[in-house]
């Protein structure tokens with residue numbers, strides 16, 4: 001379903017089993033986060049079922065301090081209250097870093113073939129921030145893509161809070177890797193070396209209240225996430241909807257304190273199509289402003305993204321060619337973001 005897949009084998013692969021799950025399950029990580037590795041088997045089974053049949057699940061007792069999450073929401077609101085000219089100094093670039101103004105973002109994602117007519121630009125704005133690096137970081141100095149951040153001026157504490165958030169969420173993502181590995185019948189440590197310098201962008205988004213868009217307009221138009229997994233600490237406002245396997249849009253109800261998790265296209269590739277990257281969207285024009293702070297937990301830039309051995313067999317040949325994550329994300333951005341194709 002993804003990434004202009006070039007079938008490696010001409011034969012028709014056996015399909016992965018799917019059933020329509022119409023409610024997003026909740027996984028309790030409490031005992032696992034407290035060090036009980038006896039929980040891996042149970043959690044991996046729950047995670048595997050969720051990822052194969054709906055592509056979304058909540059985690060509760062995940063260990064991320066609500067106080068930190070609240071501070072990130074507060075910093076996000078503070079950023080979006082800056083004068084427009086301050087925010088425009090950080091205008092988003094072709095590396096998906098910086099400030100994307102209202103209606104500037106328009107994903108044209110051929111993967112989401114559920115609605116044929118093109119969507120209007122998103123009724124939201126966001127700042128994208130990647131891993132914070134020192135000025136003498138060798139990869140940054142070498143000019144490698146996705147290594148340079150744009151930080152706002154005049155917001156003391158902003159950078160420190162976002163950095164602390166990224167660190168905490170990265171640790172959570174890392175702790176979840178054995179669950180994905182076990183769920184895919186791999187050794188628990190399988191993914192660890194592919195994520196020891198993970199790409200950890202955050203999108204600090206603002207969906208203003210009371211905006212009435214056109215019929216085909218959203219706060220965030222239907223899309224698949226590109227990366228491995230997305231962590232969405234629950235916002236105060238609802239509006240997020242998820243497309244189930246029965247092609248119904250269902251709301252993802254707000255569960256304050258929990259984190260919503262979903263798989264992205266990278267996970268689809270690793271799992272050779274077994275795990276879902278489920279289309280989702282955010283409705284526009286809610287009665288109150290909505291802020292959201294997803295963190296995308298992605299592999300190292302030089303990690304090779306390719307179907308794992310346990311998901312490839314004679315009747316399910318590899319559906320995706322190996323690619324580095326860096327090249328994969330360059331190709332993805334070139335494909336889906338309309339604003340990247342506009343001059344300037």
Ligand SMILES: O=C(O)CCC(=O)C(=O)O
Pocket residue numbers: 203205220225232240280281282292293294
């Ligand atoms: O704002 C949200 O709740 C989700 C946003 C989203 O889907 C994304 O940033 O990829």
Ligand SMILES: [Fe+2]
Pocket residue numbers: 223224225280
């Ligand atoms: Fe998303």
